[in-house]
Ligand code: APR
């Protein structure tokens with residue numbers, strides 16, 4: 001692992017985009033977040049809040065109809081698409097205007113999710129796939145980035161590599177998988193590995209054990225989605241999102257116990273954590 005470069009603070013400083021003075025919400029684009037389910041509406045809240053804080057212009061959240069009112073009370077800035085998954089193959093449904101899409105937080109890896117993923121992969125838009133959207137599958141070659149964000153258990157589920165073996169050579173396995181599938185792998189955990197489809201690989205050095213708590217992965221998915229909208233270079237968007245997500249947790253433990261972080265507090269820290277990088 002020694003020879004794998006770290007995406008450093010200086011890299012983020014150099015590659016974080018400025019908000020342009022004459023810009024408007026259309027400049028940064030509309031993101032689509034497909035997240036949450038009847039039992040897991042909170043994942044959609046966490047990802048939506050993080051996305052809205054990460055540079056996009058507008059956010060549409062696609063979720064279960066009964067979850068919309070509670071989610072909207074936490075993220076009033078977002079708009080909603082009810083039951084999008086049920087209409088995914090409806091010819092009237094036009095998803096081509098979205099700048100980037102994320103799917104999976106708070107969702108189950110079932111047949112309905114798989115059908116939605118299949119459809120989204122054909123749109124040719126930057127696509128983040130997390131949690132329920134992760135399954136053992138192959139990917140057609142596309143220009144648009146496909147970004148998978150597995151934790152070790154999910155990586156093992158989609159590749160068959162046992163977790164113990166994976167953890168001994170995280171970068172090696174992440175890079176192998178990225179090249180083989182032609183996708184970007186964000187292998188989460190301490191020192192998250194970011195492996196691109198051409199084999200280029202980075203380690204992330206931010207973050208700490210305060211992140212070892214349910215919901216922090218949903219927050220990362222939202223940050224990735226938002227960053228994809230405001231960066232011209234999608235690789236920089238991925239690397240910067242992972243770095244800043246961890247940097248928020250590092251800020252937390254300067255003044256708080258590592259036991260106490262809640263995932264949505266990463267999003268609340270992001271404005272002050274991100275500022276010195278600009
Ligand atoms: N050091 C640094 N970073 C860490 C550490 C650590 N010790 N532990 C966790 N993290 C980071 C990971 O790198 C990742 O960014 O915290 C985040 C955890 O993400 P997930 O494992 O996806 O957790 P999350 O999805 O929020 O919660 C568990 O995942 O298996 C699914 O649906 C299941 O609800 C469950 C959910």
Ligand code: MG
Pocket residue numbers: 130131151217218
């Ligand atoms: Mg997760």
